[in-house]
Amino acid sequence: MPERLSPAAGLLRGIAASLAVWLSILxxxxxxxxxxxxxxxxxxxxxxxxAGASLPRLGYAPDLIRSLFERLGLPVEFVVYPPExxxxxxxxxxxxxxxxxxxxxALADRFELSDGFPGKRLGLLKRREMALALxxxxxxxxxxxxxxxxxxxLGTTRATLPGEAARAVSGLTLERVATDLQNLDKxxxxxxxxxxxxxxxxxxxxxxxxxxxxxxLEVLRPLLFASDFHVxxxxxxxxxxxxxxxxxxxxxxxxxxxxxxxxxxxxxxATDEGPEDGRVRLRIGTVNNPDMAIMQALSVHFEADHPxxxxxxxxxxxxxxxxxxxxxxxxxxGRFDVVTLGPNEVQTWSRAGWLxxxxxxxxxYELDDLLxxxxxxxxxxxxxxxxxxxxxxxxxxxxxxxxxxxxVSMPSHPTIDEIEALAAxxxxxxxxxxxICLRGKPGWGENMAVVGTxxxxxxxxxxxxxxxxxxxxxxxxxxxxxxxxxxxAYGPPDAVRNGYKESLALFLDGxxxxxxxxxxxxxxxxxxxxxxxxxxxxxxxxxFAVTERxxxxxxxxxxxxxxTTRHADAAMRFVTWATSKAYVDMVAADKGWVAVPPxxxxxxxxxxxxxxxxxxxxxxxxxxxxxxxxRPATTPVPYEGIQVLNLPEFPALGHQVGTAIADALAGRxxxxxxxxxxxRRVSKVxxxxxxxxx
Numbered sequence: 060m061p062e063r064l065s066p067a068a069g070l071l072r073g074i075a076a077s078l079a080v081w082l083s084i085l086x087x088x089x090x091x092x093x094x095x096x097x098x099x100x101x102x103x104x105x106x107x108x109x110a111g112a113s114l115p116r117l118g119y120a121p122d123l124i125r126s127l128f129e130r131l132g133l134p135v136e137f138v139v140y141p142p143e144x145x146x147x148x149x150x151x152x153x154x155x156x157x158x159x160x161x162x163x164x165a166l167a168d169r170f171e172l173s174d175g176f177p178g179k180r181l182g183l184l185k186r187r188e189m190a191l192a193l194x195x196x197x198x199x200x201x202x203x204x205x206x207x208x209x210x211x212x213l214g215t216t217r218a219t220l221p222g223e224a225a226r227a228v229s230g231l232t233l234e235r236v237a238t239d240l241q242n243l244d245k246x247x248x249x250x251x252x253x254x255x256x257x258x259x260x261x262x263x264x265x266x267x268x269x270x271x272x273x274x275x276l277e278v279l280r281p282l283l284f285a286s287d288f289h290v291x292x293x294x295x296x297x298x299x300x301x302x303x304x305x306x307x308x309x310x311x312x313x314x315x316x317x318x319x320x321x322x323x324x325x326x327x328x329a330t331d332e333g334p335e336d337g338r339v340r341l342r343i344g345t346v347n348n349p350d351m352a353i354m355q356a357l358s359v360h361f362e363a364d365h366p367x368x369x370x371x372x373x374x375x376x377x378x379x380x381x382x383x384x385x386x387x388x389x390x391x392x393g394r395f396d397v398v399t400l401g402p403n404e405v406q407t408w409s410r411a412g413w414l415x416x417x418x419x420x421x422x423x424y425e426l427d428d429l430l431x432x433x434x435x436x437x438x439x440x441x442x443x444x445x446x447x448x449x450x451x452x453x454x455x456x457x458x459x460x461x462x463x464x465x466x467v468s469m470p471s472h473p474t475i476d477e478i479e480a481l482a483a484x485x486x487x488x489x490x491x492x493x494x495i496c497l498r499g500k501p502g503w504g505e506n507m508a509v510v511g512t513x514x515x516x517x518x519x520x521x522x523x524x525x526x527x528x529x530x531x532x533x534x535x536x537x538x539x540x541x542x543x544x545x546x547x548a549y550g551p552p553d554a555v556r557n558g559y560k561e562s563l564a565l566f567l568d569g570x571x572x573x574x575x576x577x578x579x580x581x582x583x584x585x586x587x588x589x590x591x592x593x594x595x596x597x598x599x600x601x602x603f604a605v606t607e608r609x610x611x612x613x614x615x616x617x618x619x620x621x622x623t624t625r626h627a628d629a630a631m632r633f634v635t636w637a638t639s640k641a642y643v644d645m646v647a648a649d650k651g652w653v654a655v656p657p658x659x660x661x662x663x664x665x666x667x668x669x670x671x672x673x674x675x676x677x678x679x680x681x682x683x684x685x686x687x688x689x690r691p692a693t694t695p696v697p698y699e700g701i702q703v704l705n706l707p708e709f710p711a712l713g714h715q716v717g718t719a720i721a722d723a724l725a726g727r728x729x730x731x732x733x734x735x736x737x738x739r740r741v742s743k744v745x746x747x748x749x750x751x752x753x
Contacts, residue, residue, distance in 0.1 A: 098134035099302070101290070102145030102157035108263050108328070108382060109179070109288070110159055112139045113501055113718055115376055119326035120159040120288050123176060126322060127309045142218065146170070149291060155298040159288035164222050166291070171299045174307040175287025176314075177323055179257040181224055182282035186246060187275055198281035202227040205283070211252040214242040220255075221286035228255065240264050247272050258282070259328065262386030267715075270708045271748040273389045274411065327375045327383035338366075339629045344373045345399040346380050346616065348560060349583050350449055350656055354637055357645055361636050368629045377558060378502040385710055388413045393623035396630045400445065401504075402436035402615050402688075403700055407707040409444040415620040415627060417443040417634070424639060428660050432683055433615050445617035446638040450658030451579040452682035453512060453611045453702075454675075455602060459595035461485055461492065461572045469573075469597060475516070475541060475604040478573065482549040485572035494549030496571035497542065500558035501721035503703060503713020508559075508612065509575065510720060511702030512601060513538040515609025520692045521704060521712075526751035530716065531738035538604070539730050543723050555725045569594070575601055577614070578682060579657055581675045586653045598675055600682070606693045612702035613686035615658070658683055708748050715740040 103121050105111045110118040116125065121137050128135040140148065145157035150169065160172060161179075185191055197204035205213075205227050213228060217235045220228070234251055236242055242254045243264055254261070258278045265273050290306055292299035313319040323329055327344075345351045351374065358370055373395070375383060380399065387394045388408065400408070408414050420426055426434075426443075433450040437443055455478070457469050465484050470477055478495070486494030498506045514521070519534030529535065546554045551565060559576060563583065566574045574580075584596045603610040618634040620627060636642060638656075643663055646655045652672040655663060657679055663669055670676050691701045699705045703713065716737040723733035745751070 096134070098136045099128065099155045099298075100153075101135065101137050102140040102148055102154045103137045104142045104145050104157065104159065105139060106159060106179075106260070108259050108326070108386075113714075115326070115379060119323060119328055120176075120178075122326065123313075123319065123322050124158060124290060124306075126318065127306060127313065130309060130313075131305060146291070150293045152293070152296065155302060156290045156292045158290045160291035161218075161221050161286050162289060163220065163225065169294055170291040171294050171303060172289035172291055173303055174310050175289055176310055176319065177328075178288035179260070179286045180282045181221075181255055181257055181284040181286060183279040184243075184246065184254040184256050184258075184261050184276055185252070185279060186249075187277050189252075191279065193279050193281065195281070197283060201283035205231060208253065212250075214245055214251040214254040216242065221284055224255070224284040224286070227284075240268055243269055243272060243276070247275060255283075258390060258392065259386065262389045262392070263382060265389045266382065266385040267711050269747070270711045270744065273707075274391075276390070278390055278392070324373070325375070327373065327379045329373065338369045339626045340369050340371050341396045341626055341629050341633060342371045342373060342394065343397045343399075343633070344375070344380060344384050344395045345397075346377050347374045348377075348579075350579065350616075350654075351399070353646060353650060353654065354448070357642075357649060358637075360645065361633060365629070365632060368632070370633070376560065377504050378500065381502070381504055381710065388621060388623075391623055393621070393625070395621055396624040396626050397633055398619050398621060399448070399616055400619055401617065401703065402613075403703045403705045403709060405437050405445045405617065405619060406439060406699075406705040407709075408619075409439045409442075411707065413622050414444045415622055415624070417446055417620075417631075419631070420635065424635060425660075425662075428640065428662050430659060430661060430680075430683060432613065432686075433659055436613065436615055436688070437617055445615075445619035446634050447615045447617045447659040448638055449579055449656035450613075450615040450683060451577040452613055452658075452679065452686050453508075453576060453601045454578050454581070454678065454682065455599040456566060456574045456576070456580065456584065457481075457597045457599070458485075458569070458572050459597045462597070469599050472600045473602045475513075475602045478575070478602045479541070479545050479549075482545060482573055486549040491570055493551045493565070493571050494573060495545060496550060496557065496562040496565050496574045496576075497546055497554070498558050498562060498576065499546060499550075499554035499721065499724050500556060500561070501714070501717040502558070503710055503717055505558040505717065506720060506724075507713045507717040508577075508614075508702040510538070510542065510717070511700075512610055512612055513542055513604070515691045515701060516602075516604045516606055517541075518605045518693055520694065520696050522697055524695055524697050526697055526745060528738055528741045528745065530741055531734045535734055536730060539720060539723065539734065541604075542720075543730055546724060547726075555721050567594070578675070578679045581679065582653050582655075582657060582673065585673065585675070586651065598678065600678075608687070608693055609691040609701050611682050611686055613683060613688055614702065708744055711744050712741055715744070 103110050103117055110120045116122040117137055125135055148154040149157045159178060162172060193204055209231055212234060213231050214234050216239055217237060239256055239260055245251045246254050292303055355372055362370060384398045433447050437445045437447060455473060462468060467481055467484055482494030498509050500506055514535055517534045517538040519538060520529050522528055562574055562576060563580055565571045601611040618637060620630045624630050643655045652669045664676055664680055686701060688699050688701055703709060719733040719737040722728045723730045
């Protein structure tokens, strides 16, 4: 946490920064302002999914303001604070401003606000069994709609409300609490009747903190209030005088040139507005990795063959995709027609009734051509609920040239200790080469993918047979001690910011000597080498510790159709096209055989063209066939899964444990403190969900 400045020191620092800004406005030195002046400092208030410490680039609102100042050539930094502290530090001059701020009349005498940018939309959340509906005109006259509910108990938070909402609820029976999560608990157990909340906020809280409440709550439509976000400046301060006009002008420019909309979409918060041209608009939520980028590029052929369909791509980073898809399904909002998900989600979401079964596949699809283990991972009670786009296990990649220079070699089946020793020999940060890369970014599909295999190969389990958590245990401590020690000693700086995509980029750039991650990356690495970039890539099995069981994972990125889609026929046509043998041939013709989606079709591995282009082919098939999700540990477990568990609560469990381990990696807590905290959080999630009574 940065040291708080005295009011006088903060004022002087603010004047210095503002002077640099003013000089840059005059055209004297834009680059000099960025190089010589201290960065502008803003406080960020947690309002997930719009702003928060666990979000990519701290979330949409800070990302927008960061991008705005990058366009101006001005340095900026953000620190996450509670709202009272962010506002008080801004008033004292220790911060230049704070965000995101709602236009609350109560703030008017203390703060000047920038022009607005897209913020929250507030509506009413109720228990699903409550027989209550709003009139269609409620969106036009929300105050009248709320007045008709004067006998109901309405939950809000003590945070600021937009002026219109504040006036509309002033005459109602309000129960104010500190957080939206408290309101969800009160609503679920009948202590209040309705909650005034943003649907994105409610859905994220349910998915990541209260999974046992999923399907029990729903949002009333239409939504009632729109509340823009603003940047707040202390009234009369140098920052307000100099920065507010800059922000207002640049916001208008970003809105006009499409940059603002692109940032909103990047964080998965785009609206459902689209062309009214008579065609079906198929909304596809997918992850931003190279294989999905190829699918998006080649989808022009699908649109050419299906002129009645327009594809609307929602391409997101892995963590954001998972949040947005699960959050959408949690409230059954229906924002996606096709979703990219994994086997744990297929197993749990299909049982919850959230996914449509995949049936009616014709003989041309050749369903029996799918690898049995992959097909089985997407099958529930004899029915297929998703089609595999690609499948992967995990493996160790290494730079042959760096190994040769150091006079060392990689065993074909390395141990954890051998990996650590090699990373120490190869670590050379002065040359810009780091000994090892592992996912550090928090998330059940990011750092927890690696952590899950480490836990099991170190002899650990998530739970015993009575569903008692075993996180604060010797095996977990040994695994996480190794993970934190090795990454901090021989990994890239600030490893907590790196996920799959960032680690892949580091390895491609020649800055990581060893990388342990998904087998699907092999195609990208060997494709880069074939394209003229002289990467000498070697591969070996994922490392093991006390047992080989659970040391490598089994994962499938598959395409599924949510139950809430309004375009089931078009969605079925698309998922069939994208996972067909014809699509494999299309990728091979356009990008080369090494780029085809791996791990799904047996026929791919029989093609001599693929085997010549992909020297790792046999290794990947063997890894997929030997990853046993039903027996991931040396002792019996009540769950299935290696790096992810087939439990409906796992997104919440993985999110909370992954965040605690990221805190240990970043040095904010010790490993022991992180695991004790994770143990408490997991125990609460399971207790709330009714374990171990299952």
